[in-house]
Amino acid sequence: MKADILQVRNLRVYYQTSLGPLKAVDGVTLSLKPGERFGLVGESGSGKSTLALALMRLTKPPGYIEGGQVLLDGLDLIKVSENEIRKVRLAQIALVPQGAMSSLNPVMRIKDQIIDGIKDHLKKMPGSALEERMHELLAKVELKPEMANMFPHELSGGMKQRVCLAIAISLSPKVIIADEPTSALDVVVQRQVMLTLGQVQESLGVSILLVGHDMGLMAQFVERIGVLYAGKLAEVGSVREVFKESLHPYTRLLIACPPSLEEKGQFKGIPGLPPLLLNPPSGCVFHPRCPQTTSRCSVKIPSLKEVYPGRWVACHLYTEVKR
Template identity: 55%
Template sequence: MTANAMPVLRVRDLRVTYYTDAGRVAAVNGVSFDLAPGERLGLVGESGCGKSTLALALMRMIKPPGRIESGSAVVRTAQGEIDLLTLDEAAMRKVRLSVISYIPQGAMNALNPVLRVEQQMLDALQAHMPQMPRREMLARAEAALESVELSRDVLRRYPHELSGGMKQRVCIAIGILLSPRVIIADEPTSALDVVVQRQVMETLRRVQEQLGASLILIGHDMGLMAQVAHRVAVMYAGQFVEISPVHAMFTQPLHPYAQALIQSLPRLENRGVFHGLPGMAPSLLRLPSGCAFHPRCAYVMDACRREAPPTVSTPDGRLVQCYLYAAAKEGESAAMQERASPQPQEGMRA
């Protein structure tokens, strides 16, 4: 899929189920993707589509009644390959933050209100390298704060003495304390105002580039994704329906859901005319048969109702889960291609 042959993170057929009283909820339903070194992958989808569950599963933070059913998530480190999903609790605790780190939405209350920033950063260092002398830890913490453009006196402050943007920066500083290979940022800017949002995002991008880490950026904000991500994955009902390079995703989305998503965005050209998405997001408790998107899809076929579509990879390195392209690939039904894609030149070349 990506040009780079050796992905940092290789996720295969990841499945997470929540066992609720109302039944089993397949929140992540067979997700596979690769993450290249230094790559920024944007992950979009409506609320409840499984974005955050996917992030939690990679951190192994799924709590009962949720359970990781199957799959693998292999991180390549200097010490070798680690399958996150098979590590025991203690080993996973060591891996968190040092190999794969999670940056929460920090503007709210991701920071402990009764501890100074300093203590919260030292806690993290202490947990991973207890032998490190305190002075060195402090130096590390200061350096991390500096790299997110905060002064060192933030160390002595309590979270309530910081602004929302500063708190988010502290969360980023904590996230990069141990130079992880993969950073997952779960809507890191959604509680900030637009100006601060942009600045914080710039900082996140810069430190990620400096570290050479890969970034999974979860969010709703398509504009932000367009600015930051190399590739964008669109998630629907627990599955990746399309992964495409950012430019292709915004100009020629393949999957009908991705198309609808992009069309719903305001543009300069079609001022005042927005196309909403018809229908409602499906309940994960009772998914439609076949392709989960078929009840809302304009191009629905019989096959879509019967069986889930295969994942098709296009020659230009895009992945899409839809019969339209499965058929196209086999060179069948030219009429359907005609009907299927508003941008027939892309993805239909086979």
């Protein structure tokens, strides 16, 4: 088995508020293998985007990284200098942003926005080589060469997302973080973009951390999945097993949410709302909404434990099942 390319250890990202720190990401530990597709799901406000940005140390005030480690190929990204983290971004860990519609500079041509990232990371390259590289990248994400000279407002949403994808792979990074890359697109374009993302991932052998809330999309795309709830991982496992037999009660409810075609039943949701993170519930953060809550749940915080090989869950129901 290959060594993990990305290791996140006990990462904590807080937001400073007048009422004290808000723990948006509270002790997340996970790892990615080279070439692996990992999915991170959770409701709005569960901390998934905060976590994704913190992995590249892009956390903005009032947010701050309280502690923990992000090891990219052994290098702790939380500790390195400002200049070093700048060099790591794009070259080793790249972002496919959430709002593709507005993530490109409206007054710059597409080609310049692809080339400037390469320029700021590599030693001097002749202009012709840069052009050539830029056209290769456009071809990889299935965009026409003429689009190089266009401005972002002349492209559709799907095309803009492809440009962002071309930028993300421009220096063949080790890890790509895709933060809800298709949430602004309709399902048809979403599928096309995800197919391209998949092809690119395979040809480069890059690891992808896909952040999202769409369980269907996750099921089709990723190999392993992590379920985030109130800033903590509730469950981690291979996507097949998690969908077949989810362990955490929250995951089970989450998977039951999308209406299925076979059972034309009622549209189901999870009763209650995610907790306010300023003042989280005692014990397990999910216990007020949990259908299987026990007396222990409101007292003791469950830790993430491996209950079967490769299956991790943070729930008191499983402490005994340990292998």
